[in-house]
Amino acid sequence: xxxYILRRLFGMVVVIFLVxxxxxxxxxxxxxxxxxxMLGPVATVEDAxxxxxxLGLDRPIPVQYATFVLNAVQxxxxxxxxxxxxxxxxxxxxxxxxxxxxxxxxxxxxxxxTPIGIYAAYRRGSFLDQxxxxxxxxxxxxxxxxxxxxxxxxxxxELGWFPASGYGGPDATFFERMGYLVLPSIVLGIVNSALxxxxxxxxxxxxxxxxxxxxxxxxxxxxRRVVLRHALKNAAIPIITVVGLTFAxxxxxxxxxxxxxxxxxxxxxxxxxxxxRDYPVIQGTLIVVASLYVIINLLTDLLYLVVDxxxxx
Amino acid sequence: MAFAFSRRSSLAVxxxxxxAFAVPAHAQTSIDVAIVGExxxxxxxxxxxxxxxVVTQHFVxxxxxxxxxxxxxxxxxTGLPTxxxxxxxxxxxxxxxxxxxDGSSMDSADxxxxxxxxxxxxxxxxxxxxxxxxxxxxxxxxxxxxxNEPYSPLLSLLAFSNxxxxxxxxxxxxxxxxEVIGTGPYRIAEHVPDQYLQLVRFDGYVSRDEPSSGAAGxxxxxxxxIRFLPVPDPNTRVEGLLSGQFHFAESLPAESFARxxxxxxxxPLLLRPFGWPIFAINHKAGLLTDLPLRQALQAALPIDDxxxxxxxxxxxFVVDGPMYPEGWSWRNDAGTELYNQNDQAAAGALLxxxxxxxxxxxxxxxRQFDFxxxxxxxxxxxxxxxxxxxxxxVVDWATLGQRRNDPALWDIYITHSPFLPEPALTSLYAASSxxxxxxxxxxxxxxxxxxxxxxxxxxxxxADLQEQVFEDVGFIKIGGFNALSGIAAGVEGVAPTPWPxxxxxxxx
Numbered sequence: 092x093x094x095y096i097l098r099r100l101f102g103m104v105v106v107i108f109l110v111x112x113x114x115x116x117x118x119x120x121x122x123x124x125x126x127x128x129m130l131g132p133v134a135t136v137e138d139a140x141x142x143x144x145x146l147g148l149d150r151p152i153p154v155q156y157a158t159f160v161l162n163a164v165q166x167x168x169x170x171x172x173x174x175x176x177x178x179x180x181x182x183x184x185x186x187x188x189x190x191x192x193x194x195x196x197x198x199x200x201x202x203x204x205t206p207i208g209i210y211a212a213y214r215r216g217s218f219l220d221q222x223x224x225x226x227x228x229x230x231x232x233x234x235x236x237x238x239x240x241x242x243x244x245x246x247x248x249e250l251g252w253f254p255a256s257g258y259g260g261p262d263a264t265f266f267e268r269m270g271y272l273v274l275p276s277i278v279l280g281i282v283n284s285a286l287x288x289x290x291x292x293x294x295x296x297x298x299x300x301x302x303x304x305x306x307x308x309x310x311x312x313x314x315r316r317v318v319l320r321h322a323l324k325n326a327a328i329p330i331i332t333v334v335g336l337t338f339a340x341x342x343x344x345x346x347x348x349x350x351x352x353x354x355x356x357x358x359x360x361x362x363x364x365x366x367x368r369d370y371p372v373i374q375g376t377l378i379v380v381a382s383l384y385v386i387i388n389l390l391t392d393l394l395y396l397v398v399d400x401x402x403x404x
Numbered sequence: 405m406a407f408a409f410s411r412r413s414s415l416a417v418x419x420x421x422x423x424a425f426a427v428p429a430h431a432q433t434s435i436d437v438a439i440v441g442e443x444x445x446x447x448x449x450x451x452x453x454x455x456x457x458v459v460t461q462h463f464v465x466x467x468x469x470x471x472x473x474x475x476x477x478x479x480x481x482t483g484l485p486t487x488x489x490x491x492x493x494x495x496x497x498x499x500x501x502x503x504x505x506d507g508s509s510m511d512s513a514d515x516x517x518x519x520x521x522x523x524x525x526x527x528x529x530x531x532x533x534x535x536x537x538x539x540x541x542x543x544x545x546x547x548x549x550x551x552n553e554p555y556s557p558l559l560s561l562l563a564f565s566n567x568x569x570x571x572x573x574x575x576x577x578x579x580x581x582x583e584v585i586g587t588g589p590y591r592i593a594e595h596v597p598d599q600y601l602q603l604v605r606f607d608g609y610v611s612r613d614e615p616s617s618g619a620a621g622x623x624x625x626x627x628x629x630i631r632f633l634p635v636p637d638p639n640t641r642v643e644g645l646l647s648g649q650f651h652f653a654e655s656l657p658a659e660s661f662a663r664x665x666x667x668x669x670x671x672p673l674l675l676r677p678f679g680w681p682i683f684a685i686n687h688k689a690g691l692l693t694d695l696p697l698r699q700a701l702q703a704a705l706p707i708d709d710x711x712x713x714x715x716x717x718x719x720x721f722v723v724d725g726p727m728y729p730e731g732w733s734w735r736n737d738a739g740t741e742l743y744n745q746n747d748q749a750a751a752g753a754l755l756x757x758x759x760x761x762x763x764x765x766x767x768x769x770x771r772q773f774d775f776x777x778x779x780x781x782x783x784x785x786x787x788x789x790x791x792x793x794x795x796x797x798v799v800d801w802a803t804l805g806q807r808r809n810d811p812a813l814w815d816i817y818i819t820h821s822p823f824l825p826e827p828a829l830t831s832l833y834a835a836s837s838x839x840x841x842x843x844x845x846x847x848x849x850x851x852x853x854x855x856x857x858x859x860x861x862x863x864x865x866x867a868d869l870q871e872q873v874f875e876d877v878g879f880i881k882i883g884g885f886n887a888l889s890g891i892a893a894g895v896e897g898v899a900p901t902p903w904p905x906x907x908x909x910x911x912x
Contacts (some may be wrong), residue, residue, distance in 0.1 A: 123802030127809065129444055131452030132819060133567065133831055134527045136809045136838060142450075145579075173444040174597045181597070240639060248647040255647040256640045260436070260631055261594050261602045353635050353644075355599045363598065363636070366772075367444070368802045 096389070103385040110381035111163060114374045115156055125172050125368040146172055148370075159374065168378065169371035173364075178375035181360070186379075188258050189349070189356035192272050192279065193341035199280025200287050200337065205330075208291025212299060213318055223288060231285035239278045239351040247274060256353040275352040279345060283337050290333040294326035301325075327398045335391035343380040433628035435895070435906050438635040438644055438653040442598050446584040448568040449526040454822070457565040457903045458654075459632050461619070462603055463505070464570040464586030467496060467515065468563035469619040472899065474732075474825035476559045477620035479612070480510070480571055480587065482545075484559075491554030491857050492537075498545040503608040504573045505591040512541035517574040519549070525579065528567035528829070531836075532558065554855040556862060560826035565619075565903055589623045589907045590630055601632040616908055618899065623907040626897060630906045645670045645890040651911050652898060656888045658720045670890045675900040677722060677729045678887035679822040681714070681779060683880040684832065688811035688840035691765055696758035698877035701765070701816075704751035704790035707744035710782045711883045714775035722884045727827070727870050729884055733859075734827055736867040739874030743881075751790035764795035768814040772801040776818040779882060808838060820885075822902035827866055828854050832879050839879060846872040 126142035127134060143149045147158075162169060168178035204227075211223040247255035253274040259267050298304065299322055307317050346358035353359070357376060364372035439458060445451050448460040467481040478484060482497035502510040519539045522529035537550040551558070562569045573585055584592070589611070590603035605625045614621040633650065635641045641653040642660045646669050656664070656672075664672045683705075685692050692698050708723050715721040725743030728734040745751075765787065769780045777798060784794045797814065799807065807813045824830055833850055835842035849872060853865040872878060891898055894912030898904060 121803075122806055123800065124806035124809070125802070127805035128802050129451065130527065131454075131456070131567070132805075132821075133452035135530075135836075138527050138530070139809065173442070176597070184596070243640070243643050248643045251647060255643040255649050256635065257633060257644070257649065258599055260600055260633075261596075350637055351640060353637065353640050355596070359598065363442070366800065366802060 096393075099389050099392075103382070103389070106385055107378060107381055111160065111374065111378055112156075114377040115159055118368075118370045118373050119152060119155075121368070123368045125370070128367055129173065163378070168375035171372050172369045173367050173372075174369075178371045181372060182357070182375055182379055185355060185357045185360045188268070188272065188354050189342055189345065189358065191269060192276055192345055192349070192354065192356060193338055195269075195272055195276035196279035196283060196341055196345075197334065197338050199276055200284040201334070203280065203284040204287035205291055208288045209295055209318065209323065211288075212292045212295035215296060220292075223292070227285040227288045230281050233282075234347075235278055235282045236347045236351055238281065239275065239348055242274055242278055243351065256351075258353075258355050271352075271354065275345075275348045275354060279341060279348050283341065287330070287333055287337060291326070291330050294329045295322055298322045298326045324398065328395055331391055331394050331398065335387050335394075339384050339387045342383055433626075433911070434631060435627045435629070435651045435909050435911055436631045436633060436649065437904075437906060438633050438641045438650040440634070440641075440655050441636050442634040443601070443632070446592070446595075447581045448565065448570055449522050449529070450567075452527050452567045454566065454903060457568065458905075459601060460568070460570070460584075460586075461565045461588070461903065461905055462590045462630060462907060463588040463592055463606075464568070464572070464584060465588050466563060466565070466568050466570050467498075468559055469565075470563055470825055471620040472618035474618070476563045477614075477617070479563075479620065480515075485549075487857075491556070491855070492551045494549040494551070494558065495542070496547045496549065498547060499610075500545050501610055502587050503610070504585050504587055505606055505608075506573060506585050507608070508573050508575070510571060510573075510587060511544050512547050514574045515547045515571050516541045517577045518571045519547070519569060521572075521577050522569040526567045526569070528561055528564065529569060531831070531834075532561055554857060556854055556857050557826045557828035560829060564825075564829060589625045593629075598634055600634075603630045603632070604628065618901070619905060624897075625907055626910045627906065630909075642890065645892060648892065650890075651892045651895045651909070652904070652906070653890045654887075654904065656890050658715055658717050658888060660890075661717070661719065661888055664888075664890050668893065670892045673889040673891045673898070673900055674719070675887040675889065675902065677724075677823065677884040678902060679820055680727075680884050681711075681775065681818065681820045681882040682832070683783075683882060684808075684817050684819055684839055685841070685877065685879050686811055686815050686817075686839065687842065687878075690811070690815045691763055692815050692877075694758060695876065696754050697760060700751040700754035700758070700760075700790060700792070701787065702742060702874070702877045702880055703745045703754060704748050704786050704792070705744070705783055705880065705882070706746040706786045707883055708746070709786075710779040711885070713782045714778045715885055720886050720888070722886075724884045725874075725881065727866075727873065727881060728823060732823070733863060734866050736863070736870060738867040739871035742874040746786070748786055748790040751787075751792075755791045760791065762793045764793045766795045766797055766813070766815045768797045768799070768804055768807055768817040770799055770801045770804045770818075773818075773820070775885070776820070780818055811838075811840070823884075827869070833869060833873075841876075841878040843872075843876055846876060846878065 124139060126139040130138050130142060171178055171181050174181055207223050211220040214220050243255055247253045254271050258271050304317060304322055307321050346362055349356045349358040350362060361376045439455055441455055443456045443459040445456060446460055448456050465480050468476050469479040471477045480499055482499050486495040498512050498515055504510060516539050523533040523536055535552050535555045537552045540548050542548040576585055589606055589609045591606040593604040594602040605628055611622045616622045638657045642656055644650045645653040646667050648669055661672050664670050687693060711721040711723060723744060725740035726735050726737060767780050769776045771777045780796060784796060787794050808817045831837045832839055835847055849865055849868045853862060853869060856862050856865060896910050897908040
């Protein structure tokens with residue numbers, strides 16, 4: 092077990108180093124000059140060259156890479172070109188809304204998907220089952236930006252039930268900031284419930300067809316106990332896998348929703364950073380996201396041990 | 405109540421319940437302004453971005469500014485300068501009793517240090533640095549600028565908020581400025597990048613006494629706070645305005661005009677005219693170094709169709725050739741018979757006579773400004789009808805910003821600008837710009853224009869310069885366009901301008 096974790100941690104370091112390298116190469120291959128962008132439309136070529144020199148962007152690429160790697164292994168992801176602040180500070184500040192948005196979205200998705208998925212499997216072929224499958228397809232098919240825009244227009248602007256966008260001003264309390272996440276959480280929750288619902292249903296269908304379920308029923312066990320204690324427990328592993336991946340996707344990929352609702356999270360940050368060619372921020376975000384994927388994968392695998400005693404590493 | 409309920413309920417209900425607390429708890433005297441993006445620097449000397457001008461003019465100030473008629477008016481200066489008869493010496497009185505946000509007092513040493521930095525690091529300052537012999541303190545509250553040669557746009561440059569000659573305390577002057585300290589009516593309280601910039605009233609501010617006029621005159625400090633909120637998505641700015649979240653939202657899409665008009669929550673603020681789209685032409689390299697080809701390009705463009713495709717509604721554009729719109733003193737008709745010819749046959753004849761070999765005409769544009777791309781699409785069809793081979797290079801704005809610096813990579817790039825109060829502030833006319841537009845006649849006119857001090861004579865020279873724009877096809881003005889902003893119901897004191905300011909704004 093300990094060996095397994097150590098092996099995984101070593102693999103994690105390798106993955107992150109590869110991501111770090113690829114991130115560095117990709118952002119340098121992309122055309123676009125952060126200095127020209129910063130200086131604005133009237134700036135001359137000479138202005139941009141001077142700023143590039145000041146930012147160290149005129150140094151040879153291998154020198155820039157070596158500096159980047161040496162600093163990164165010491166936990167220094169560099170300084171944001173645009174914010175003139177350490178990338179780690181920028182990322183930490185952006186992590187809060189994204190993490191809460193992801194957690195809320197995931198909870199909403201689970202609250203919607205799990206009971207419906209279980210019941211749809213239990214009543215396979217019924218009207219509810221058919222409806223659940225259709226709704227899941229619908230939820231997965233409608234782009235989140237459209238749902239977001241509609242929700243924003245009708246629930247925020249017309250009805251005034253939610254703030255339309257943002258993450259609170261200078262005097263906003265933590266609780267108020269969370270209020271700004273409700274509408275985007277519902278949007279993302281609905282979109283992500285589709286996948287979880289289908290996985291839950293499929294996994295439960297497999298298990299409900301097993302011999303030991305029939306045995307449990309023949310022994311007179313209540314249906315509630317059969318479904319929730321026997322079947323669900325054994326159907327949990329695929330569900331945990333998809334929940335883990337969904338969470339990782341939410342943290343790294345809520346780009347569109349964060350953009351529509353103007354939430355200053357990691358997704359919004361990375362889009363802005365790409366448009367601004369803020370190389371250190373792009374690199375830093377990619378490293379954090381890659382680390383997150385690896386960590387969530389590891390935690391998901393370890394969670395298997397808890398729900399299924401037969402799993403051994 | 406809602407919170408107590410939520411603790412006993414499921415998380416989903418708890419999340420919904422939080423919305424009762426989610427309405428922003430603003431003080432009554434704050435003005436929330438949705439802007440197009442983050443101002444990535446608060447040092448306006450080093451940036452020519454409009455968003456930087458809009459934000460920073462609230463906390464840093466210049467010696468001069470513009471009134472509502474775009475006349476230069478004093479701000480930190482006591483009055484307009486005394487200019488020697490030969491136009492070489494500007495003696496500027498500095499207001500006494502002005503305090504910086506750090507509590508120190510402003511005197512001529514601060515102004516001299518700031519102007520010297522401006523001449524060294526600011527794009528617009530560097531552009532004029534060769535004509536400035538020295539900037540000296542000639543008294544505790546007097547500064548003298550000595551010129552090598554007369555330069556009539558100097559005061560406009562000193563008044564402009566873009567790449568601005570702002571005054572900082574001498575102590576913080578350096579190549580970069582870590583913490584911006586100004587004299588403005590508001591000071592920075594807190595900045596959370598990409599979330600908000602909170603400005604609070606500067607209690608030590610000493611306003612001018614004259615009535616407010618444009619950015620000149622009294623700055624009233626009506627609101628306790630002004631908050632700038634970067635909201636890059638235009639639809640999100642509209643929804644935020646209509647939901648009551650913002651008091652002002654800039655750069656809104658034309659399609660939202662009717663919705664805002666119909667709303668009780670806000671009203672549209674149309675800045676008519678705002679500016680002009682431009683086809684910038686490469687005079688340094690490539691196809692368009694050849695005059696007949698430039699003339700063919702100018703002849704072929706269907707300006708009406710391009711503007712209609714770009715803006716969709718004639719409330720938002722005007723087909724207008726002169727470089728300045730109606731009502732501006734710089735307006736004249738010289739050369740405008742060559743505007744909007746929409747004559748592909750004539751363009752084809754010019755191409756044939758020039759022996760055009762089908763080399764692609766490269767149009768560099770971006771979808772970041774959708775109207776640029778739409779204009780380019782329509783232009784492409786007309787140019788192809790005339791016989792040009794057209795290559796559209798559609799890139800993001802960052803790439804365009806880089807590529808246009810290399811003359812080998814483009815023939816036309818598309819940009820736009822607000823109408824600027826002084827023609828010489830438009831860099832396109834200068835041979836040193838990235839367009840590299842130069843011919844002896846134009847260069848001589850421009851030199852006379854920038855050294856002439858008589859206003860009437862300057863207007864005549866500008867007419868000559870405009871004629872050159874059309875005859876030599878220096879660049880192509882694609883009409884004029886209006887900008888839409890939105891202002892919440894009950895907000896007063898915001899004047900329409902390309903660089904809106906809020907020190908006189910109040911909200912109910």
